[in-house]
Amino acid sequence: MPSLDLLLPFFVATALFACVPGPGMLYAAAQTIARGRRAGWPSALGFHIGGYVHVVAAAFGLSLLLETVPLAYTAVKLAGAVYLVWLGVRFFLSPDIAAVPQAARVPQRHALRDSIVVEVLNPKTALFYLAFLPQFTDVAAALPVWGQVLILGSIVSVMFSATDAVCILLAAQVARSLAASQWMARGARRLAGGIMIALGLRLATSEP
Numbered sequence: 001m002p003s004l005d006l007l008l009p010f011f012v013a014t015a016l017f018a019c020v021p022g023p024g025m026l027y028a029a030a031q032t033i034a035r036g037r038r039a040g041w042p043s044a045l046g047f048h049i050g051g052y053v054h055v056v057a058a059a060f061g062l063s064l065l066l067e068t069v070p071l072a073y074t075a076v077k078l079a080g081a082v083y084l085v086w087l088g089v090r091f092f093l094s095p096d097i098a099a100v101p102q103a104a105r106v107p108q109r110h111a112l113r114d115s116i117v118v119e120v121l122n123p124k125t126a127l128f129y130l131a132f133l134p135q136f137t138d139v140a141a142a143l144p145v146w147g148q149v150l151i152l153g154s155i156v157s158v159m160f161s162a163t164d165a166v167c168i169l170l171a172a173q174v175a176r177s178l179a180a181s182q183w184m185a186r187g188a189r190r191l192a193g194g195i196m197i198a199l200g201l202r203l204a205t206s207e208p
Helices: 004-019 023-035 037-059 063-068 070-093 108-120 123-136 145-178 182-205
Strands: none
Touching: 004 123, 004 145, 023 037, 023 108, 023 145, 023 182, 037 108, 037 123, 037 145, 070 108, 070 123, 070 182, 123 145
């Protein structure tokens, strides 16, 4: 593994990044507000699983494709943006009677699937891992660089998921308050849909 001189700044930087609200945190919060924790937890797990896809890509250089081929980057980015916007529109079109306790009946596997797709189709996450993790590797260490990237990437993913979990717990409190009336529950779904659409538009218009 890398030396302590590299690990200490790695943990500090990762902790700072984890505390900054990002797409995963906002996505999980939106799902929780609209559908309760039964959708929030699978959404966070899906982002965690999708993160490992990017960690493996960074370890074995697959992310270089997105960095060096602009067309591939744009195609993946737009696909992810369209999927996010579609999820947001789906919230707006959901039946008005779907208050949080009822919305919780939505199969958890759907929330898990959607969040995995959203995370995997986010090329900015792939480039983040590709740019961030190699800075804390040591070519002189006994463990190969790709192995170091896998371990460091796993640590990043776990720390990010920990802050997502805190966000879900806070959002669940909001969701319970909004579930008090059908009007507030409808507003919660509109808010969640707006967050999804905003994330999609932000991804679509972002620069590499």
